[in-house]
Amino acid sequence: MNGSLMTFDVGQVLRKVRNEFARLGGSPEALGADFLDGGADALPRWRPVNAPITYKPAYSLGELMAYSDEAFVENAYMAILRRMPDEQGGLTITNALRSGALTKIGVLGSLRWSDEGMLHQTHIDGLLIPYTLSKWSRKRIVGPVLRWLHAVVRLGAMPQRAAATEGVQSREIHELGRLVNQLSLATEARLSHVESWVDGATAAAREEARVEKSFIERLTLVESAVATEAETKRKLEAQEQSLAPLYVxxxxxxxxxxxxxxxxxxxxxxxxxxxxxxxxxxxxxxxxxxxxxxxxxxxxxxxxxxxxxxxxxxxxxxxxxxxxxxxxxxxxxxxxxxxxxxxxxxxxxxxxxxxxxxxxxxxxxxxxxxxxxxxxxxxxxxxxxxxxxxxxxxxxxxxxxxxxxxxxxxxxxxxxxxxxxxxxxxxxxxxxxxxxxxxxxxxxxxxxxxxxxxxxxxxxxxxxxxxx
The missing domain is CATH 3.40.50.150 (Vaccinia Virus protein VP39)
Structure with a gap:
C-alpha cells in the first residue's frame, strides 16, 4: 500500500466552504465556530510503518530490503538515483515484483549498475554477491544448481525471515485497523455536527441554498480556469520543446x-x-x-x-x-x-x-x-x-x-x-x-x-x- 495515495484533505476543503460562505454574507456562527476547521480534527492519513529513506552515500542491503511493493521501488530510486521513479517505470517494476518476474535484489542491482546509478556511485553493502548470484542463476546450465544451493543455504534462516515478514505485516495491519477506527470516529463526529446544523436551520434555508448554488457556480468557474491554465502550460512546454532546434x-x-x-x-x-x-x-x-x-x-x-x-x-x-x-x-x-x-x-x-x-x-x-x-x-x-x-x-x-x-x-x-x-x-x-x-x-x-x-x-x- 502506498501512503501517498490518501492525500485528500476534507478539512481543508470544508474550511474553504466556510470562508466562502462568510465572504458571501453568511454568518460564521450559523455554521458553528468549530465547524470542520481541520487542525487537530483533520482526517487521519495512512503512512507506511517504515519511514522514508534518507540520503546517505552508503546503505546496507537490509535498509533497502525492509520496504515492500511501491514503497520499496520509490525508496530504491531515492537512495540509488536520488530521484523518484517516473510513473510508467515505477508501475512496471512494481507489477514485475508482484508477479515474481523481478526480485528486490534484481531491482537494486539493475538500478545501482545502470548508467544513471554509476553517475551517483551510491554504495550498498552486501548487494554485489547476491546480485551476481541472481544473474548467474538465470544461466541455462549452472542456474538450476545455483538456485538449489542458494535455497539450501537460506533454509536455516527461513524461520527468522518468515517471522520478520509476519512482524512487518502485523504492524501494517494494526496501523491500518487503528486508522480505520480513527476515520470512523472522525466521520461520525462530522456527520453528527452536520445533522445538528441542518436540524437547526430555519427560514435561512433558502438563502443558504442560494449561497451554496453561487459557491458551486464559482467553484465550477475556478475549476475551469485551473484546467485552462494547465492546458496552456502544457501547450507552452510543448512549444518550448519544439523550439529547441530553432534555438540551436x-x-x-x-x-x-x-x-x-x-x-x-x-x-x-x-x-x-x-x-x-x-x-x-x-x-x-x-x-x-x-x-x-x-x-x-x-x-x-x-x-x-x-x-x-x-x-x-x-x-x-x-x-x-x-x-x-x-x-x-x-x-x-x-x-x-x-x-x-x-x-x-x-x-x-x-x-x-x-x-x-x-x-x-x-x-x-x-x-x-x-x-x-x-x-x-x-x-x-x-x-x-x-x-x-x-x-x-x-x-x-x-x-x-x-x-x-x-x-x-x-x-x-x-x-x-x-x-x-x-x-x-x-x-x-x-x-x-x-x-x-x-x-x-x-x-x-x-x-x-x-x-x-x-x-x-x-x-x-x-x-x-x-x-x-
Whole structure:
C-alpha cells in the first residue's frame, strides 16, 4: 500500500466552504465556530510503518530490503538515483515484483549498475554477491544448481525471515485497523455536527441554498480556469520543446563558430588546471553546456567535465561527439548531487536567463556541491559596454536583463563564496569601435568618456572559491 495515495484533505476543503460562505454574507456562527476547521480534527492519513529513506552515500542491503511493493521501488530510486521513479517505470517494476518476474535484489542491482546509478556511485553493502548470484542463476546450465544451493543455504534462516515478514505485516495491519477506527470516529463526529446544523436551520434555508448554488457556480468557474491554465502550460512546454532546434540554429547564427567559443573559454582552462580540478574525484560541471565546446576543450586536455542543458538537441549533439551531458534543469540536477562532490561549476551565459530567486538558489546549490577550494565561474554579457547594454544583449530573445559586474560579484560573495573576483574578458571578442581621440583634439576628454564605454570588455566572469 502506498501512503501517498490518501492525500485528500476534507478539512481543508470544508474550511474553504466556510470562508466562502462568510465572504458571501453568511454568518460564521450559523455554521458553528468549530465547524470542520481541520487542525487537530483533520482526517487521519495512512503512512507506511517504515519511514522514508534518507540520503546517505552508503546503505546496507537490509535498509533497502525492509520496504515492500511501491514503497520499496520509490525508496530504491531515492537512495540509488536520488530521484523518484517516473510513473510508467515505477508501475512496471512494481507489477514485475508482484508477479515474481523481478526480485528486490534484481531491482537494486539493475538500478545501482545502470548508467544513471554509476553517475551517483551510491554504495550498498552486501548487494554485489547476491546480485551476481541472481544473474548467474538465470544461466541455462549452472542456474538450476545455483538456485538449489542458494535455497539450501537460506533454509536455516527461513524461520527468522518468515517471522520478520509476519512482524512487518502485523504492524501494517494494526496501523491500518487503528486508522480505520480513527476515520470512523472522525466521520461520525462530522456527520453528527452536520445533522445538528441542518436540524437547526430555519427560514435561512433558502438563502443558504442560494449561497451554496453561487459557491458551486464559482467553484465550477475556478475549476475551469485551473484546467485552462494547465492546458496552456502544457501547450507552452510543448512549444518550448519544439523550439529547441530553432534555438540551436539561432546560437549557430549569432554566437560564433565552435573554434571561437573554445578560444573564449581558454582563460578558464588555466584556472581549473592551476587549481588541480577536473579529475574523476573533482569533475567540472558545466550548466547550460550548449553545443559542448567547453567540454571538448576539457577533454582535449585530459580533464573530466560533464554538461547539463534543458535543450535536448544540444544534449544529443554533445553525446554524439562522446561528451557526457544530461538533459534537465540545472537546479534540479545540482540538488540531486551529494555535497562537496564536484571540483568546479561553470556557467557561460546562463545567469542572464534566470529570474533573480532562481539565480540565488542556483548559487546556493553550487556552494553546496563544490568541494572546499573548488571554483564557481559565471560568465555573462557586460553591461559596462554601451553596445552590449543597449543592443547586443537583446539579440537573444531568452535574455531577461543585464547583470552589472559589481552586483553579481556582491551576490556571489553574500551567498558564502570567498575570493570573489571580476574577470573582464576580451579574448575572441573583437568589436568594431572607433578609437579614442587624441588629447590635443578639442573636446576629446568629453568624447572619450563615451568612447571608453564602447571599448569596455563585452563579457565578464565572476570567479569565486568555496572556502576550505
Amino acid at each position: 540554429q539561432f546560437e549557430e547564427a549569432f554566437r560564433g563558430s565552435p573554434e571561437l567559443i573554445r578560444q573564449r573559454a581558454l582563460p578558464y582552462l588555466g584556472m581549473v588546471q592551476t587549481a588541480g580540478l577536473g579529475t574523476q574525484s573533482s569533475p567540472i560541471i558545466d550548466i547550460g553546456c550548449g553545443n559542448g565546446e567547453w567540454l571538448e576543450l576539457l577533454r582535449d586536455h585530459g580533464l573530466t567535465g560533464r554538461g547539463i542543458d534543458t535543450n535536448g538537441t544540444f544534449v544529443e549533439s554533445c553525446r554524439a561527439r562522446g561528451l557526457e551531458a544530461i538533459e534537465g534543469d540545472a537546479l534540479a540536477v545540482l540538488a540531486s548531487m551529494p555535497e562537496a562532490s564536484v571540483g568546479a561549476v561553470t556557467g557561460m551565459h546562463i545567469a542572464e536567463h534566470l529570474p533573480f530567486p532562481v539565480l540565488v538558489r542556483l548559487i546556493d546549490e553550487c556552494l553546496r556541491v563544490i568541494q572546499p577550494g573548488g571554483l564557481l565561474v559565471l560568465e555573462t554579457p557586460n553591461p559596462e559596454n554601451l553596445l552590449v547594454a543597449s543592443h547586443y544583449f537583446y539579440f537573444d530573445p531568452t535574455h531577461r536583463n543585464p547583470l552589472p559586474p559589481l552586483a553579481l560579484q556582491w551576490l556571489v560573495a553574500e551567498r558564502g563564496f570567498e575570493h570573489v573576483t571580476i574577470e573582464r574578458l576580451t579574448i575572441g571578442r573583437e568589436m568594431q569601435v572607433p578609437p579614442l581621440l587624441a588629447d590635443e583634439i578639442p573636446g576629446a576628454e568629453s568624447v572619450n568618456v563615451m568612447l571608453k564605454m564602447l571599448h569596455a570588455a563585452p563579457d565578464y566572469a565572476v570567479v569565486a572559491r568555496r572556502g576550505e
